[in-house]
Amino acid sequence: MKDFDSNRIYQILGDEFKNIYIVDCEDQRIHTFKETLTLPGFSSCTSYNDAMNQYIDDRVYEKNRDMLRMALSFNSLFSRLEKTEHFNIHYQSKNDSEVHFMYSHFGRVMEDGRLSQIIIGFANEDLDIRRNNIDMFNNALPSNVVKRKVLIVEDNEINREILKETLEDDYDVIEAVNGEEGLNILSQYYKDISLILLDVVMPVCDGFEFLSRQKSDSLLASVPVIVTTGNNSQEDELKCLGLGAVDFITKPYNARIVKSRIDSVIKLRESSMTLAAIEKDELTGLYTRQAFYHHARTFTHFMTEEKFNVVILDVADFKLINGTYGTKKGNEVLVYLSNAFRYYVKNGLLTRYEGDQLLGLFHSKVKMDVERINRNINKIAEEAPIPNIRIKVGIYEDIDTSLSIPIICDRALMAEKSISKDFKTNVAFYTDEMNQKQLAQRQMENDFKSAIANREFKVYYQPKYDVNTENIVGAEALVRWQKPDGTLISPGAFIPLFESDGLVVHLDEYVFENVCQFQKERMENKLPMVPISVNLSRASIHFNDVVEHYVDIVNQKQIPFECVPIELTESATLYSEKILEITDQLVKAGFKLHMDDFGSGYSSLTSLNELNFSTVKLDKSLIDYIDQVRGKKIVQQAIDLGHGLDMKVVAEGVESKEQKDCLKEMHCDMIQGFYYSKPLKQEDFIEKLRA
Structure with a gap:
């Protein structure tokens, strides 16, 4: 946390706040800048969300709590202050059985275009803040600020003049001599009017009829009404409340009470509007x-x-x-x-x-x-x-x-x-089946760490055969999940899940390390070795220091880099500067690169041109159509393209003698598929190598 700039903070808040706190946006911790009275939860180094939740629970009226909690969570606060320099919220607080109108102001400190600190000021509107001055943050109201408008609906001219004289320094006062005229004015200017002072007893349209007609229109009903009455009738008050009035002022008028009541009602209304704005998505107008x-x-x-x-x-x-x-x-x-x-x-x-x-x-x-x-x-x-x-x-x-x-x-x-x-x-x-699938996926995620530790993931090897000699000249490492009860989980069930949640990064490294260990043992025992390629997922490619990790593993096992080629899927190698950087690092370290799944739908000739692949693998989706005229031409062109770029070509997914013979005629280099062998357990693969 950097030192506080006092001048900057007072410029944002003014000097009228009794309590001022600063939130460091990096660690979301509270730092006390000025504290006259201790607020519940607000102590230095407390988490902002914990502090604000405790304050709301202890001091805020229950009906306001949920909305304030939502509006003033750190994420909501940060998001709002990214878009606006400051905003304020008014709410009712109960302390020692007394109700107070509270006011909190939230401002921001930007550093290098980034929101770094949030400034919070707390004040009691009744005691701390000068009335009608609480929206000013530089201690002076700019000359171009428009005053709030108050509509006085009163038939008695003397009473209108008294109210006008009381309010005109602070408000823009509009007058109506009866309810009908007042409704006409309200219909035209409801967006601009902050409050209505309404007499009950009037000709043409009295206060009760005014409230009833206002209530029937949701737009007009949004403007709060304080009823002015001289008879102190409880029955009239209850009737007005039922029709939507928010408060009463009795005649003769006490200027201080009138201004205080008006100010409180307007502030609460504006606070409600602020909270409503926080509730709604700015673009669509739907709820957040x-x-x-x-x-x-x-x-x-x-x-x-x-x-x-x-x-x-x-x-x-x-x-x-x-x-x-x-x-x-x-x-x-x-x-x-x-x-x-x-x-x-x-x-x-x-x-x-x-x-x-x-x-x-x-x-x-x-x-x-x-x-x-x-x-x-x-x-x-x-x-x-x-x-x-x-x-x-x-x-x-x-x-x-x-x-x-x-x-x-x-x-x-x-x-x-x-x-x-x-x-x-x-x-x-x-459907319930979807839920069961999700539960199974969550269980697999929960079991992943222990499965790695207990070596439940088993490496299988699918041989690659030379088309001409039909000898094993390589293999691809694949993974299966064998649970302790013997259940074998197909990679189709867990690989997509682990790719989406990032766990595949750890699984890729686990498989790579196992293959390196297998190659080390064969080398130490002076047994024949063939290159065994290992898949590197899109997530792993973008993982920090992936090249360094893999180089360290090869060096620890003391095996040649050429014996563990890296297979990158075609979709993962769509050309970009990042991919170019990673593949260059892998090649410079000594790895051979294979492009997997070529022709599966994302073919990028730019990737073949720019990235240093030594081998291209034709996807099964191409081989499946090799018996058709157009399909055969496509496969031939793909093989010729690979050879023209000095790459070996492997056809995967080969399942029949006809496909094998056709690929041999086309001078494909290697074949991988069920025609020769399915993926094998390690011991079965070793037997194949002995044959």
Whole structure:
């Protein structure tokens, strides 16, 4: 934490705050800058989230707590201050049985374009901050700041003048002589009016009728009303409260009380508006995820007799849209989809769940119709701002409301993910089988560390044969997972999972080390050795110091680098400066590089040209069509291309004598596949080498 710049902090906050704290954005710890009264939780070096949660629990009125907790979490605070220099929040606090109106200001300190510190000031509005001066951060109100507008609806001219004289220094006062005129003014200027002072007894349209008509219009009802009355009738007060009034002022007017009440009501309203802004996603206007979680809990607990559904909408390849059309057009698509989502999802809550994912929770007794949903998806896609967007929908129908909201949402997301790569299917429902699959995946992740330690992962070897001599001239190392009970787990079940969560980096290194140990033992025993290639996943390529790790292992085993070639999948080697750097390092260290899966759909001639491969492996998807005229020509051209670039060519997935003979005619160098051998356990592979 750097030393505090006092002048800078006071420039941000002013000097009226009794308590000032600084949060270091790097470690999220609290540092006390100024403390007049000790606040619960706020002590130096405390975690910000812990401090704020304790303060909210101890000092904030219960009805404000959840919203403040959401708005003032470190992540929400950091995100908001990245976009704005400062903001403030007003709330009610209860201390020693007294209710106070509290005010907190949040400002930022930027260093090298990065948010480094958050400045927090706490004050009691009633005692610490000068009224109507709390939005000024440089101790002076700029001359161009527009005053808040207050509408006085009062038929008595003397009373209007008294109120106007009391308020006009601090507010822009608008006058109406009766309720009808007041409603007309309110209809035109409701966006600009901060508060209404309303007399009850008036001709044409009295205070009760005014409140009733205002209440019927949600836009007009958003402006708070303080009723002015001279009869102190409890019955009238209750009636006004029922119609939406927020407070009362009795006649004759006490200037100090009038200004204090008005100020408090306006500040609380503005605070509510600030919190509402934090709740909503700035681009789409939908709830943020955390706000959605909060309201969804209330929604489902309150409506216990309803059946709820969750729908998640995702755009396939949205990054491609941003890359092709630009971010501005991508945002336009998201706004369009949000509006369409609002139209089709009734009786519920909507959120921009993450990136281009939109999620809705709604109640309905009608079973969801897949055909109708598909028609709606097609209509949305047809009318989108750009052509050919593909929309995927995941649904969790008749949800289990006993589950947490995040888990409920995950189930809809699970359904959507199940069809994310399926071009034919656009709608999927969550099933128990999906949950069982996810549970099995979580179990595999949990078991991974112990499986590595207990050597449950077994290395299998699939031989590579010389086309002409039909002798074993190499092999590829593959991995299987054998559980302690003897169950063998296919790599198709765990490799994609470990690739997605990053565990494959450790698995790659485990396999590489095992192969190096195998080669070391053969060399020490003076047994024939063939190169055994080891796969390096995309995640491993980008892992820090991967080359140094692998070089260290080879040096420790004291084996030649040539006996453990590195196989890189075609998709992982799409040309980039990073890939060029890594592959150059591997080759300079002494490794041979093989391009795996060539022709599987990501073929990049640039990668073949720029990256220093010694061998190219033709994918099984090419070999499967070798008996067709066009397929045969493609394979021949691929072999010729490899030889033309001074590379050996391996055909993998060879399953028949016809395929083998055809490849021999084409002068392919090596064959790998079930025609000669399936992947073998180590002891079986050793027997093959002896033969």
